[in-house]
Amino acid sequence: MKVKPINQSDGVMFGVSFVCPGCGEEHEVRTRGEKAWEFNGDFERPTLFPDILAYPEHIERDGVRALQPRCHSQVNAGRITFFADSEHALAGSTIELPEILAESKDANSFASGEIA
Numbered sequence: 001m002k003v004k005p006i007n008q009s010d011g012v013m014f015g016v017s018f019v020c021p022g023c024g025e026e027h028e029v030r031t032r033g034e035k036a037w038e039f040n041g042d043f044e045r046p047t048l049f050p051d052i053l054a055y056p057e058h059i060e061r062d063g064v065r066a067l068q069p070r071c072h073s074q075v076n077a078g079r080i081t082f083f084a085d086s087e088h089a090l091a092g093s094t095i096e097l098p099e100i101l102a103e104s105k106d107a108n109s110f111a112s113g114e115i116a
């Protein structure tokens with residue numbers, strides 16, 4: 001699968017996550033409730049609407065504070081397009097989303113993706 005569900009404790013799905021090949025980490029978007037993204041329900045060929053903007057922010061990676069690059073993308077039919085204003089090497093390109101393991105995880109916090 002290309003996106004995996006993030007479920008509430010009662011099993012209701014409220015978001016999905018995918019591995020972003022531009023950032024090398026997972027981005028999560030809410031698919032239920034306020035400011036939710038539209039999701040086509042296809043975990044193999046996902047489409048998310050609208051586009052996803054991950055703002056630069058300080059993140060902790062291997063104990064080191066790092067600045068996450070701006071990442072502006074659109075997920076369509078299992079492929080991810082990075083807009084030219086992304087600040088990583090894949091800016092301007094469209095590639096297949098990598099596979100993601102289905103193991104559930106606790107998701108009490110979301111990445112900084114917001115509707116652009």
Ligand SMILES: [Zn+2]
Pocket residue numbers: 020021022023024027054071
């Ligand atoms: Zn990213």
